[in-house]
Amino acid sequence: MYSEMIAAIFGGLALRSIISMNSYSGFNQAPMFGDYEAQRHWQEVTTNLDVKNWYTNGTHNDLQYWGLDYPPLTAYHSYLTGRVAKLLNYSYVELHTSRGIETKEHKSFMRLTVLAADILIYMPAIIAISVCMDLTFEKNLKHHLLVLLAIYPGQILIDNGHFQYNNISLGFLALAVAALLCNRNNIAALTFTLALNYKQMELYHALPFFAYLLSVCFSQNSLRLFVTKLLMIATTVLATFFILWYPWLSSIDATAQVLYRLFPLGRGVFEDKVANFWCSINVIYKLKKHIVNHEMALICIGTTLLAVLPTNVQLFCRRSKYTFILTLFNTAAAFFLFSFQVHEKSILLILLPSICLFAWWPNEMLWFLKMSVFSMTPLLKKDNLVVPTLALMIIFQLIFMCSYFETNQNIMIRKNWIGLIIKISEILMISILFASLIIEPPARYPDIWPLIISIISCAHIFMFLVWGYVQQFT
């Protein structure tokens, strides 16, 4: 029924706009502030400087202060919003003097830019992916998927609360997956390239796309078809890259500078506590003390490749759309666990494949989604978003308990032992969460709660990775 899809979309939008009323990252925390100021600073840099200087250090572009470190599409987006900001109020993006601006009007403006991205990109994209999932797999679950994508608290809290634009890269990714499911391979290649050019973290998803599309090419009947297919896709990707990177392609140095900004090896294997393998290992064996950064990066790349290759090779050899989604999930989880410089927000990248997998594994995936929000709670606590987080989680949980819309009754019935494990894990997470909110950490270990939360989440993700592998290879 269309009315319920409309309700889901606007309900998601309502929750986003309500969350926007809360505080954001780095509010009132001079001198560095947070992600909100980073985004605003990028507007300042892009609107005032020449394109060539966006990624290079200079008198007007201090890279130490939130230098641009996202790919060109983000920069263009900042330029666009920056121009609008300039129109509204020149002081929002004035060079140097606008640093740390925190007026109420500016907050409204910034929040509206995120909502605009939600309306223009994320919402259409999630409609597309839920409809395409239904067309491809005939599970009759588009309402469920749409509601899940529309009200999943993690993305709302990070984008509209903490302040980021994951909705754009996730929206492009969702469009790419949707196009791929509907056999529109060129559109998939195009939208995925856009996603990759918005956030380099989309590399987490690159291998499955590559494997799937290559496998499509190889499965053509004749050599001529193979070549045309391959050329079509390759041209799409390369042309998109060329257009987006055009300003920096004039010299190798300029390109290298952008790449260096995108992959900052100097920043260490992890910064804050994050629910991945290295951060957990670090408890026993201090990585940063024993291993040089470059060696560490190599180790990370090695383990990540080791973890993702089998699943992608399997996808290449036995291509199916279901395997593609499973591979997407496994690869993203492996990247999150093993790669270099992982942020806690990167868990949002596993969100989309896991919501797609909801069609087959509803209980497991709901559990995963709740766990992913749990893994981000230390960050949300820092941003003063604990109450909205809890309220959103309650809404999320209850809407799925009373999936009042047309529901395939038996999918919600929990199998005995899995149900028990899920229950135990949920109780554990809730009690840890409340303990971390109530009990002050001892002075010797100020980071004890984030660490515990990370380790628990890491164990969960690891288990999900193993589970995903088992599902794929049996």
Add this chain to the structure above:
Amino acid sequence: MRGYFWQLVGISCAIKVLLLPAYYSTDFEVHRNWLAITHSLPLNRWYLDATSEWTLDYPPFFAYFEWLLSQVAKYVDPNMLIVQNLNYASVRTVHFQRISVIIMDLIYMLGVRCCMAALGIVPSTQKHIAGCMLLFLNVGLIFVDHIHFQYNGFLFGILLLSISALLRQRYLWSAFAFAVLLNFKHIFLYMAPAFGVYLLKFYCLAQGNFGQNTLRLLAVGLVPFVLSFGPFWHQLPQLMSRLFPFKRGLTHAYWAPNIWALYNAADKVAVVALKRTTESEATSTTSGLVQEVQHIVLPTITPSITFALTFLFMLPILIKLYMTRSREQARLLFMRAVVLCSCSSFMFGWHVHEKAILMCLIPLCLLALLDRRDARFAYILAVAGYYSLFPLLFEVDLLVPRYSLYMTYMAMMYGQLERVYKCKPNFHLLEWIYFLGFITIPIYEHIVSRLLGLHSLFPFMPLLLTSVYSGLGVLYFYVRYYIYAMDLKWPSFGKRRVTQIKSSATKRKRKTK
């Protein structure tokens, strides 16, 4: 199918908690001031104090309620209880007041539950789920109570409790609850005729012993009044002047979407059309301050005219209610009479606030579950009525929430009604055009007027458009629903008079005999 009562209670509370940091209107300061007055001043000063411009103008039960709240508030932030602390709004104060509204809403939920049970709607049916969704997640209450800030939720809870008692034939309880409600907020007087006629017919006259029943009813009904006004008996005139301020104008600063909004607009159009020179231009009717309105072409309306019209238009449905024989029919008709009485007062009343439309919308949510045709009309009024609340939420940060919450609710209501009756609500093409016409107002307000620079030239144009356009919808609903409730046919009605309605109603009664 499982019942989702508690889940919906949880969702509703969670949404309200999310709205804690939302913008609040001056009504927040009004209620904070009342907390301070009732806490710090002796009883006899409550209705005299004028430190703040927001003097206490609700009946005494509400004042007692504020006093009770203040007993908790002193542990939260004693500074909010100082009368001189005007516009005091610390984070704790805001959270305390907001949370008090959320907690008091539990009474509303209790009322919904009782009312649905009294109407024979079994839990865990689609009807029950739809009713809970429409009432718990009611976008009007979210706008007015949880963003704008007021305590309507629990007052509607008491109203629903009173209605449920009446439906269960516990007439004395019903009268008592309604009297209590009147002593919380006297605006519910608008509905009193429907209660009065029903109780007169089915309690005083129906159960033998007229004199004794009437006495009992009066005694029960008067107890809350004595309890409430008793302590203030020596300053009753002062209290009354606070409760019924007639110095205000015909319409509120923002015109509620009623007859007078259309009347004012017609006057403006006439001024332009006739090019009448207007010396008294100083008082523009939409200029934002509460003041008297001077009509230039059309005759000026006095309070007595509005009262006469209100009363006149309530009469037919009350007479019909009185004439009804069977108790079954009368239950449904009573609910409709409640809606029509409040809608009549809304349409013709003196200085009506846009929020008063909730008094039609909330009972209609219940009626929408009982009959398909009621559901259809409920939807029409909902589209216009909830939209007309938008000017309450004018802040930039509230624009997206107000549109998206409204759209969510309207889509959800459509889907639920479709589910309950297993078919589409079947709107006429013109009705669809009217619904879709609402899109043009935001387009004008946010895009066209900005691009053409009209927003500084006609700053009140969007408000005027909103109230006139939704006023048309409310008027259409009112006429259609009245005819429907009177059991008349829509097209043949055009030329009949009110008296003929009465006679035709009685004729029909005779036939059924």
